[in-house]
Amino acid sequence: MVPFAAGSATDLTARGLGHKLQELLKQPVVIDNKPGAGGQIGAQAVATAAADGYTLLMGTNSTNAANPALFKKLLYDPAKDFAAIARVVTGVNCLVVNNDVPAKTLAELIAYAKANPGKLNYAEASASQRLSAEMFNQMAGVKIERVPYKASPQAVADVITGQVQLMFPDLPQGLAQINSGKVRGLGTTGKTRTTVAPDLPAIAEVVPGYELVYWLAVFAPAATPKPILKALAEAVALAARDEATGKAMTQGRMEVSVMVLEEFEAYVKAETKKWGDAIKAAGIEPE
Numbered sequence: 001m002v003p004f005a006a007g008s009a010t011d012l013t014a015r016g017l018g019h020k021l022q023e024l025l026k027q028p029v030v031i032d033n034k035p036g037a038g039g040q041i042g043a044q045a046v047a048t049a050a051a052d053g054y055t056l057l058m059g060t061n062s063t064n065a066a067n068p069a070l071f072k073k074l075l076y077d078p079a080k081d082f083a084a085i086a087r088v089v090t091g092v093n094c095l096v097v098n099n100d101v102p103a104k105t106l107a108e109l110i111a112y113a114k115a116n117p118g119k120l121n122y123a124e125a126s127a128s129q130r131l132s133a134e135m136f137n138q139m140a141g142v143k144i145e146r147v148p149y150k151a152s153p154q155a156v157a158d159v160i161t162g163q164v165q166l167m168f169p170d171l172p173q174g175l176a177q178i179n180s181g182k183v184r185g186l187g188t189t190g191k192t193r194t195t196v197a198p199d200l201p202a203i204a205e206v207v208p209g210y211e212l213v214y215w216l217a218v219f220a221p222a223a224t225p226k227p228i229l230k231a232l233a234e235a236v237a238l239a240a241r242d243e244a245t246g247k248a249m250t251q252g253r254m255e256v257s258v259m260v261l262e263e264f265e266a267y268v269k270a271e272t273k274k275w276g277d278a279i280k281a282a283g284i285e286p287e
Contacts, residue, residue: 001049002058003042004126005035005151009170009254013089013216014058016248020239035151038127039063040075047081051223053232057082059219061275062127064268069276070127072286078272083224084265086236087217091254092190093132094174094200096183097166098159106186106206109166113142120144123155123164127275128214132168132189134282139207159183170214171196172253189213196253212278215257215271217264233260 004010011033018029034042043063049055057063064078095106101120103109113120122144124130130146137144147164149155152173159167160182167174171188175197178185187203188194189212194202204210218236220229237258239245246256259267 001046002033003039007153009172013249020245024235044075047076051221053228057219061214065271066127066275069279082219085218087259088240089254090215090257092188093168095187098162110140120165123167125149125152125155129168172251
């Protein structure tokens with residue numbers, strides 16, 4: 001189950017991983033997209049599914065760490081409804097702007113936003129996209145207004161046409177549009193430049209201390225028996241470390257970063273606190 005739209009980084013990762021899992025487990029793997037409500041709809045579908053190992057969530061930092069701080073009431077409980085199987089990739093977002101925005105660099109965008117209050121809006125369809133933008137607002141001293149979307153591809157499409165001026169999509173999605181000339185790329189959200197797109201500066205080069213990294217991972221319903229979780233974790237780790245599968249999952253624009261079972265469970269707990277603190281510091285009120 002992918003809680004975001006087809007074409008998103010989450011979807012690409014699930015499809016790349018699913019293809020290899022099908023081979024390893026000798027079971028058909030079907031990818032089902034259920035986007036909406038910041039990933040809540042797809043996550044809830046897995047939270048309430050039979051705990052038999054046959055329905056899994058391609059979760060993210062949004063669905064399984066950040067959402068408790070973004071919503072007053074969730075359709076599921078990330079801490080109680082899921083068993084952690086494995087983190088598979090980590091990645092960064094990128095800042096893209098419509099080609100008509102009169103800013104060729106990050107510094108120019110910040111100057112333009114300060115000189116033209118109310119003229120810029122950002123699109124977002126996930127917690128990492130929203131937090132990327134609100135951290136930028138706070139740390140760069142600007143006020144760019146939020147326009148929420150159900151799905152990232154539609155948000156990107158509206159940035160391309162100029163309905164919205166900018167966005168922080170995941171790098172795989174954003175780089176495809178940058179390379180085709182449909183949007184202008186101004187920066188990435190990692191602490192330093194990514195080797196995937198070295199010509200794009202890290203936002204931290206202009207806004208000191210800025211950093212946001214997201215992750216994608218596999219979860220099962222909470223009551224799934226431990227032997228099944230262990231077998232799935234072994235298969236997911238083996239699949240993710242396969243060179244061809246790694247390329248299929250990341251499109252060469254994310255990092256394969258495997259972490260399984262107890263270690264990953266502890267990581268999710270730490271990430272939940274980290275994202276909650278960052279959301280609060282950015283002044284984002286739960287909806």
